[in-house]
Amino acid sequence: MAKKLIYALGVLTLLIGLWGFYDRLVFGEQHVNYGSAVVWGLWVAMYFFFGGVAVGSFLVASLDYLFEIKAFEGYGKPALWTSLVTLAAAMASIGFDLGHMERIWKAFVQFNPHSGIIEDVWGYTIFGVLALIALILALRGQKGTTLKIVMVLGFIAALYVAGAPGKLLGNNATRPYWHMALLPLQFLFMALTSGAAMMLLVQAFLSPKEPAPLATLVLRVALIVLLILSAYSTWAFFSQSLYGNIPSLIASVKQLTSGQYAGLFWGLEIGLGTLLPLVLLFVPDLTKNKLAGGLIGLCVLVGNAVARYLIVVPGLNVSVLKNIETAHIGRGLTLSYSPSTIEWAVVSGLVGIILLALALGTDYLPLYKKEA
Amino acid sequence: MSQETTGLLEKYASEVFAGLVAPALEGMEISAAPADDLLAKEDVLVRMERELKRALEKPASERRWVMVIDLRKCIGCHACTVACVAENKLPPGVVYRPVLEEEFGTYPNVTMKFLPRPCMHCENSPCTEVCPVNATYHNEEGIVVVDYEQCIGCRACIAACPYGARTFDFGETYTEQLPVIFDGVLIGSKTAAAYEHASQEYGQAWKREGRHESPVGNVRKCHFCLHRIKDGILPACVTTCIGRATFFGDANDPDSLVSELISKPNVIRLKEELGTEPRVYYIV
Ligand code: SF4
């Protein structure tokens, strides 16, 4: 029943997405709302979010194949598949955001080694290749030294790319909201959190097996710790600006705490995505129910996605030079941004692809077959 | 208006005016400059054009192009913004040289400040550092350029620029909504589009056709009109400035006008504290 729901949701969201994909590929970036002031929007936020889920899921797989924790036996393959599927969605999301996605090969051949984007591109590519090799080995039942080595390398790559987006944003010294040493760490915590949450979701709605009680307990405790760490890093990140109280430095943070994004921040990121799951995770009987666990995972993921959006957009919708935003009018020159329907449609399509790929993987790949 | 009325107005208006200004001029010696002298004086454009040609005789790496903008002379007419749009055929949303306006005081003590803002062509440019594919870089003369065929359109350079000097080409045009009837006879969308699309930036003919052809999907910015400079012509914003408030030239030439201007203490650069070393100076 749960899987049928996933299929239905997957088809529906993909159908909406096909319109978005068509529009983007035929009309270019005519119908997007990001511009020359707010240069990155929903697609970049989703790139960070899907990329974080991919990394987090890989780290869950490493509990099985690298650290060989008994409680996580059998989690490796579904976690690796989830990792690859969400990574593909992340790459598609950032691809759509590029003015010339067909030139992405240049990032491998004619690259600038100082660029944060290059570190991301190379990091995710190496990580993706390692995750793919690990999955192939695992599907073939080759759980030997080779898989171990691949998992060690993948583990290092995963930790690196988990924080890399924070560095990519943070090296813009002209954007005080991002230019904080804590940002890469915050991205790391968020990636780990989303990985654990995704596993709760997968085991609730897709896995044909009953979840192992010990693994559920570990995921639950891990999620509690990670949610607290994420919330703490958000507080540390904000407090550095807020306590200084220099207007230009707190312009972005204030949008979240009391400005235009207060509803999203307090309601979805903190309320739905952090506090509610924290309270529910402390109820032992509730998390033994896999469906309840899945819904908790879903809340965490929604909060996590919103958190990425609230890092990307408020960093950009502040003026870099006094009165520049009123000096000219025209397409994309304003500081206000909300995603267009095409942007939402594309994200819907990517979610659809993820849902369908996860469901199809469950049905047609031996993800849950016991290894010899 | 009858001749009689005009005569009356001239007489009394000038009397009223004289009455108003006379107290302020008391004790001052006033003499009108002879028209001949004014005509004999060389326009700064002529001098700068001559110096430009002199600079072009040197090897490229020995030139140091700088722009100087005299904020005391700028009247906020935006002619430079428009000249730049016309010269580079900039589409909607792409602006290389806006004029920032700021109002001071409260009525009746109000004044405006105007700040034209081209690309600063920073010597330590944050925009070039972040470009993943080296599509934006300093050319041999130190000008920060964008290679449209190389740019992947990630917009990281826009996020990195502290001066908001870059904009993205989303593929829009001013002319696509024009009627097509009588195209070519009366001006129609195709004829108008031909004017709008024929940019000569970086000395190349950019057709900019369709939704995907560069510079659509690229980041664009001021390049000091390199395509004009190479032919010994000053940037469009400089020649269009009606207040003669914008100057351009080689700061490595000690006899140039720009060298003279930037050696004064009333010269500033924007966000000097960042250490970006802009090549645009403001006289305040
Ligand atoms: S003003 Fe901006 S775009 Fe121009 S060189 Fe400096 S950093 Fe680059």
Ligand code: SF4
């Ligand atoms: S938009 Fe183009 S020029 Fe700017 S950083 Fe990206 S690839 Fe480089």
